[in-house]
Amino acid sequence: LWPPSASYKSFSYLPAHLGFDMAAEAARFLPPTRSNLDLTVPQLLRIAQDHSTPIRLALDVGGSSGTFAARMKLDAGVVVITTTMDLGAPYNKAAALRDLVPLHVPLQQRLPVHDAALDLVRCGHAVNRWIPAPAMEFLLYDADRVLRAGGLLWLDHFFCRPPDLDAVYTPMIGKLGYWTLKWTMGNKTDSSGVRNGEVYLTALLQKPIGNLRGCFSNGLAEALQMELISDNIHLSLILPADIETPGRAAGQSFTIGLSERNPRSVTSPRMKENPKFFIQIVIFFFLAYVIIVSSLKLSDV
Structure with a gap:
């Protein structure tokens, strides 16, 4: 389990704040909440039920040691795939030992999931302002690809500076055209947040139905x-x-x-740049028209 070069040989040697204190992790995503930025699993399931969008298969982007996936599996029987990287700690190993489904996938890589296959995509602390804006936008676009109509996108404690939230990230999220179910902001009060003047955003969005x-x-x-x-x-x-x-x-x-x-x-997928595709479409509809007319005449005979 532990590589020969590792300075640790047990989870107990790892810092608790990185998600390896299982006693503390067991209380996460459960009531009571510490602030309006928190969203518990019971609240999430109730919101999904109120909006007629059942959650059966989900993806947790940057899910650390897999606590959200474990809670959803235990409380609701939901299968949650956890994408994480073994950066500084064996997150994938921890998720696998908890009988979960880890994926070693970086944030800038296309999600290895079929189109419109998921009911929920959650973006945890790994998704934040330190990701370049084009990569962040690509991630949101790819989340839109894998979400079914009516699926939920959850930005959980996304942090950035207030000017960037107004000028960059709010318009970026708005381009998805999703319905807003929860949008809460608050100050990031740890040492890094105070030093950099950062704020948190927790947003729960729903992909439109009937697009x-x-x-x-x-x-x-x-x-x-x-x-x-x-x-x-x-x-x-x-x-x-x-x-x-x-x-x-x-x-x-x-x-x-x-x-x-x-x-x-x-x-090129555009007709103006690909005239052959336009000609093929015209021929297809002409042949379809001929077949339909011929069928009607034969039925009259």
Whole structure:
């Protein structure tokens, strides 16, 4: 379990404030709360129930030793995947020993989760102002990708400076277009917070239900899937967000860079930049019209 180079051979040697004091961890996410910034698991489950969004599968970004995942599993039977890094302490090992599901994933990496698969994404203390703004925006965009319609995004004690909250992070979060269920701010009163003049933000947001973006494309993909399933051909449809952001721009430039190495890849998803795709769509609808008209005539005969 412990690497030969490690200066510790037991969890008892690790600092308690890093999440390895199990007696203290057992009381986290339970009432009573210390301030309005806290959100307990019972409160979270009640809010989810009130908004008709059951929580069955969740992701905890920067989840430390997995305390939130353990509490959700114990109290509600929810499976929570914990992404964490073994930076200064064996967080992944601690989560695994607690019979949880840890993932060794850095914040700037795309989440290894299928689109629209999760009911909840929680961002813990690891998500804060020290993350570059483009990387932070990419993380929010990727959280939007993996959340289903009606899913919850929880920024838990995100900290930054007040001017940055107003000028950078509030507009960045607002671009998602989510409904606000909780938005609470408070001073960060530890030594670092007082020295840097930082504030906390706890926000619980819900991804809109009934978003019409891409409904036509989804219907087209489902129709094609029904035609091709007999040939064991399966389709997956991935739609980009309707927002132009630094994080998305960085992701697009990376994707285009990869596609330039493969001449067969389509480098542009837009019809104006890819006229062949527009022609294919026109041909598809023409053939569909011919098939429908022919079927109607045959049925009359």
